[in-house]
Amino acid sequence: MLNINPSQLTNYADKFINVLIDYSPKLISAFLILFVGLYAIRLINRIIRKLxxxxxxxxxxxxxxxxxxxxxxxxxxxxxxxSKLGIETSSFVAILGAMGLAVGLSLQGSLSNFAGGMLIILFKPFKVGDTIEAQGVIATVSEIQIFVTKMLTANNQTVFVPNGALSNGNIINYSMQGERRADLTFSISYDSDIKKAKDILLEVLLQNPKVLKVPAPEVFVKNLSASSVDFAVRPWAKNENFAAVFSLTLENCKKALDEAGIEVQPFTVGMNKTV
Known part of the structure; x- marks a missing residue:
């Protein structure tokens, strides 16, 4: 049976109370710093966000x-x-550093994407809402995250592109300038009247209200190939009207040439992506 000496218990209790009294200022000040610090951090963070x-x-x-x-x-x-509690911080900081190095080595790809996200955010080669072509994808940017950029294609597919690859590759921003030019080619027979064909093509562009007047649309002979006379047809449009202008120009030019009896060769092409 365990024998407990009352005097020893009293002695231990006195020592505990003395230690608690000696340590209580550190304990109180440490927790005071903790609670005040948490409140101050929230306040600072809120102020910085507003600024x-x-x-x-x-x-x-x-x-x-x-x-x-x-x-x-x-x-x-x-x-x-x-530190205020009296715990040595140098070893703790060393442990944190070692952990940070280990995590960094294991997440090299993620760190590359993180750095890429920072470059995109800082230098802004595109922004949310822009239509871009990058990494073999043509889509509209819906969200720029820290590690990936989220994009939505024309057929409503969501694409996530790593920011590391995105920041290191070529990016074509179709939205940055606000206006785009469609580069179309119409080929007609050598037997056709070149001036008449040119006037018809230009009139089609001028009659389209979505084709910009400034910069002015252009129609000119681009090439004399082995079997046709090739016209460059170049209307300008606002980004939001580009797809409509592109398709209507092809359709209306073909109709107008057919009505005028001008033979269109089968090599008519559109050089721009309708995105």
Whole structure:
């Protein structure tokens, strides 16, 4: 049977109370720093977000920078908290560094995508709503995330392109300039009247209200091939009207030439992607 000496219990209790009294200022100050720090971090994060929104920063960049600041301040607060408790922080920081290196080596691809996302957000080769061609995909950008860019194709398929590959490859932005030119070629027989054909093609462009007057549409002889006279037909249109202008130009030019009795050779082509 265990014999407990009351005097020993009293002695242990006194020692515990003395340690608690000696340590309580550190404990109280550490938790005070923790609670005040958490409140201050939330306040700072809210203020920083509002400032970035006021300066019209990109929403993706605003969220990313605010999140980075939030976690950096939390880590700093945690290190301060354990330091105030009297725990040695140098070994703790070394462990964090080693963990960071190990995670970095295991996530090299993800870090590449992360860096690519930062480059896209900072240099803005495209923005949400732009139609781009990259990595073999033509689609409209619906969301720029930190690791991938989410895009929607014309046939309503969602495509996720890694930002690392996207930032290191060629990007064609069809929306950046606001206007686009369709480069079409119409081929007619050598027996046809060149001037008449040119006037007909130009009239078709001028009659289309969606074809811009400035820059002016152009029609000119592009090439004299072995079996045809090739006309370059170049209407300009707003981005939102480009597909309609492209298809209507092909249709209306063919109809107008047929009505005029001008033979269209079977090599008429459209050089632009209708996206």
């Amino acid at each position: 970035m929104i006021k300066r019209n920063l990109d929403p993706t960049l605003t969220k990313f920078l605010a999140d980075i600041l939030l976690w950096a301040l939390r880590i700093l607060l945690f290190v301060t908290f354990i």
